[in-house]
Structure formats: structure tokens, C-alpha cells
Amino acid sequence: MNQILAASLIGNGYGFALHWMYDPIKIKSILENEDVFFKAPNKQHYDEAASSFYGYPYGKAGDVTTQGMFLVWLTQALKENPHLSVEEYKQLLLAHIAPGGDYVGYIESYAKKLIVNEIMISMELEPVFEMRDDHLVGFIPYLATKALNLPLSKAKELATLFSNDEDYAHLFEWFDELLQDMTLENKSIRLKAMLDQTPLSFTSKLTAALSTKEDVHFLEEDAGTACVIPQSIPLIIRIINLATSFEEAMLMNVKYGGAISERAMMLGYCFSKMSEVPLHWVNQLNPQLKSQIQAL
Numbered sequence: 001m002n003q004i005l006a007a008s009l010i011g012n013g014y015g016f017a018l019h020w021m022y023d024p025i026k027i028k029s030i031l032e033n034e035d036v037f038f039k040a041p042n043k044q045h046y047d048e049a050a051s052s053f054y055g056y057p058y059g060k061a062g063d064v065t066t067q068g069m070f071l072v073w074l075t076q077a078l079k080e081n082p083h084l085s086v087e088e089y090k091q092l093l094l095a096h097i098a099p100g101g102d103y104v105g106y107i108e109s110y111a112k113k114l115i116v117n118e119i120m121i122s123m124e125l126e127p128v129f130e131m132r133d134d135h136l137v138g139f140i141p142y143l144a145t146k147a148l149n150l151p152l153s154k155a156k157e158l159a160t161l162f163s164n165d166e167d168y169a170h171l172f173e174w175f176d177e178l179l180q181d182m183t184l185e186n187k188s189i190r191l192k193a194m195l196d197q198t199p200l201s202f203t204s205k206l207t208a209a210l211s212t213k214e215d216v217h218f219l220e221e222d223a224g225t226a227c228v229i230p231q232s233i234p235l236i237i238r239i240i241n242l243a244t245s246f247e248e249a250m251l252m253n254v255k256y257g258g259a260i261s262e263r264a265m266m267l268g269y270c271f272s273k274m275s276e277v278p279l280h281w282v283n284q285l286n287p288q289l290k291s292q293i294q295a296l
Helices: 003-014 024-033 043-048 066-080 086-097 109-122 136-148 152-159 167-180 187-193 200-209 215-221 229-242 246-256 260-272 279-284 287-295
Strands: none
Touching: 003 066, 003 136, 003 246, 003 260, 003 279, 003 287, 024 043, 024 246, 066 086, 066 136, 066 260, 066 287, 086 109, 086 152, 136 152, 136 167, 136 229, 136 260, 152 167, 167 200, 167 229, 187 229, 200 215, 200 229, 215 229, 229 246, 229 260, 246 260, 279 287
């Protein structure tokens, strides 16, 4: 079983039922009264939340988000062809998510732009959208290459499918350096030591992530709970700094709300480098996902 892939997808599926719920008070109430881990989203929960987006009405227990499936597809493709090109990555995704594909689930803005651009190209017209996305989807190649022990250069190359933002490449390098010697015992020291190596646009945000600033002020001023990296990366770092185990990181991440499942993939990977992964949780994923992880 591929432990890195398992850790990332376990993280994604763990909080899938509350993904895109932006109401920590409602989440707290749900967690106190129900077991929602690895379950399907419940529309009533979303309707009762102060702020939410019910994006997976067809989701079932043990499922993962669209980005979770991107990770599965890309890892499978890279295992077959470690030299997979950006164009081949694009065609791989389109084969699943474009009209006529087999994927049933929410298609986010970056994927919609990819589809529209491809339709325009097929009509011999110029693409409509510039691909300069800033979502965590840019980290999918990073996770896939880590799962297969492929060069960082391949992750940087494939990440350009959705964005030419250089922050992705710099953050990949930063996480590589951070995790190289990090343990549960020294992680706070390692995080602080790495602050001066962060991309400049993230330095103040990550400094705040490691501070004693109250969550409410940190989220309002330095981070957030959406999937864009200026919000998600600082929150991921805050959770890494505070959590003492894989399980605690997953639960803490759910309680913050928002882009729960996408953040959890990076958290799963990071904690897989420092602590035991509860691999029995793979049994909570749907049978197809479980078999795909085992095959890789």
C-alpha cells in the first residue's frame, strides 16, 4: 500500500461530510452529536449552517473530493509514465471531467476554465482564460510525485497546468526542506527556523501561524479557510505546529471548516513523514478508492 497516497486520501475522506462548511459553531454541534467521519455530506447540515456550499450532493460514504480524484488519476498515470507531460496531464483530467467523462462531482472554477479553453482550441479559436489559479489543486502534482518518489522538477512542471504562479515551485521546495528533518518533537523549532526561507508573500502569514495570536484574528488577518493558497497554507502550518498526531491534525482541521478535504491532503502527507498513519482508516474509504491505493 502506498502510504503517502493513503495518508492524503484518508485525510480527504475523513472530513468529506463537512467539506465547504464555513461555520465552526455548526461544525462543533455536529461533531458533538454525530459521527460524520468518512460519511456522505448531509444537505440538512449545510442548510442549517450560517455559511456553506453543498457541492457534493451525489457524494457517498468513503468518497473524496474532486481534487482527491485528481490525485488518484495523476498518481496512476505517473506510475505508468514517470515522464508524463503537462499536455498529457491535461488530457488525463479532461478524459474524466469534460462532458462525456466518467466523473460525477463538483467541477471547480479552475477545471471549468480548462474545459472551456479546450473546447475553444478544438474549434480552432483562442483560449478564453489565462490559467493563473491559486487553489490547492496546484499541490496535486507535488503529492503525486512524493507518492512515487519522483523528482521535484516533475511536480513543478505539472503544476503549471493550472498556474504559472512561481509560489507553487517555491513552496514545494520549502516543504521539502522543512520535512527533511522534521519530527513531532522538533517541528515547532523546524518551522520557526524555516521562516526566513518562505516566499516573501507568505513570510508574515506563516509567522502569524506560529504565533499565539487567537484563531479568530489569525483567520481574519493572516489566513482563512478557503482553498486558495494564501489562506490555506498558513492554516496548514498552524495545524502542523499545534497537532501532536495524525489523528489530532485531522480533527483540528475539520473543526476549522471550509476547504477541509483539500487541506487534509497536505496535512496527511506532512504527518505521514512524522508519525504513524492510521492505515486501517483506508477501510473507511469506498472500495474502489481502497483498491486503487493498494494497487499503487
